[in-house]
Amino acid sequence: MAKAGETRQRMLASAVELLRERGTRGTSIDAVLAHSGAPRGSVYHHFPGGRAELITAAVRQAGDYIGSLFEAVAEDGDIRTGLELFARFWKQALVESDYRAGCPVVALTVDGHDEIPQSTATVSEIFQRWHRASVLLLERHGYEPARAKRLATLAVSSVEGAIILCRAERSVEPLDEVVTELLAFLES
Incomplete structure (x- = not known):
């Protein structure tokens, strides 16, 4: 039998994956339950605020993961290492x-802003962390x-834009091109 924390984490991981592939509107409670295999009662046990709380928590978790990568590189790494790490992460995901x-x-x-009132503050906080x-x-x-x-x-916007182009072109080439040019610019 799964522990409560494991069920919650499974639901969050499923919500992140669904958000990445379907967007906010395509990420319903039913879809998260089906994807995670969690029982229906788990939603309101772990996320009493319902879908809005589940999606916000999932986005925060994803933002924290990327934020921790950015912060680790900022503490100990160099520009090349940081961009290459981020590009490798996204190329694998794509x-x-x-x-x-x-x-x-x-x-x-x-x-998300129409359906989830706190979404603007949540995403702003995440992007500010990455930016800092x-x-x-x-x-x-x-x-x-x-x-x-x-x-x-410029760097955060370029990489996020490149991810969109990669999806549209079904190729990692836009991300490779952006990273190559950012590195050339930043290391010159």
């Missing part, structure tokens, strides 16, 4: 999902704060 997987944070950003870690990394490599802030915006 290929393994047959180019159906996108960013769950973007999914909530694009189509990127700024820190750039500052540690000699960029002055204002420029590091602008370049971090």
